[in-house]
Amino acid sequence: MTRWLDDDEQRTWRNFLAATQLVQEALDRQLQREAGMPHTYYMILVGLSESPGRSMRMNELARRTQCSQSRLSHAVARLEERGWVSRSRHTADRRGNIATLTDAGFHALAEAAPGHVDEVRRSLFDPLTPDQVRQLDEICTAVRKTHES
Amino acid sequence: MTRWLDDDEQRTWRNFLAATQLVQEALDRQLQREAGMPHTYYMILVGLSESPGRSMRMNELARRTQCSQSRLSHAVARLEERGWVSRSRHTADRRGNIATLTDAGFHALAEAAPGHVDEVRRSLFDPLTPDQVRQLDEICTAVRKTHES
DNA sequence: CGAACTCCTTTGAACTCTCAACTAACAATA
């Protein structure tokens, strides 16, 4: 038997959808407008930039950026076309592909970062009190936990 | 000058992205799998079903479901192909188009609803305490407020 | 009235995402 949402839950749910969508869209729009890339690409570049050697296996990169293998594969193909990422075979396990951030890619990321961070603040942190930020963190942690199994 | 995110903010931000994405994906997957429609379509059907006469102007429908006019237009075109929605011209203001939920559309929505609500509970409400649900509601309200201007 | 402006909606192109199918490489087993 389905337990329907009561009025409060209904409201919260729609509030949640609206708010998260607003944030996502604001982010995507800002990056697209000022850096010419979607948020997915940005996260991929960030992932690589934080890895030793600015390189990572596709596998691991997909996990970190939590996008599907397929999505990552398509995205990295595009990033390669732009000269922001290069791919090479893993020597030991030859199934593996390794993505590496190029200098041009690093530069593009550095260019994009300030505007992006500003937008993150405007969209999410500025509207919230420090307490709320803490609460949000815990809420998201709890949600993630149940999803990971 | 860009004020960068400190470690806590960084963590919260990534937590937020991960959690919201998980919820969105779980939702979309469930609806696609069990009802053969993306979440956007579901929201459109819900919007219409709650309106008097099961009808609404495209304009208003876009606002309620917070999707762009273009997106809505494309989506309603598809929904019309499936026979779930029909379109007609507004008589007074002939710029306006009115979307109406058909019986078949209402039926499809009724079929989809229970599984969807179950997924909403599993994805978002079950992991949270009642306090956290309240907090989340307030957080989302605050975020929405700054975005609406 | 007519010009200019705004509003409502659709359209097409370019792009991204998802899903399922597929190749290739490693691993385990007999």
Next chain:
DNA sequence: TATTGTTAGTTGAGAGTTCAAAGGAGTTCG
């Protein structure tokens, strides 16, 4: 070594989204 199974990654097709452009309808104001 052959068989089967698992893991890594790519690919193509189909579907949804975005953006900019366009068209038709109302509105304003000289």
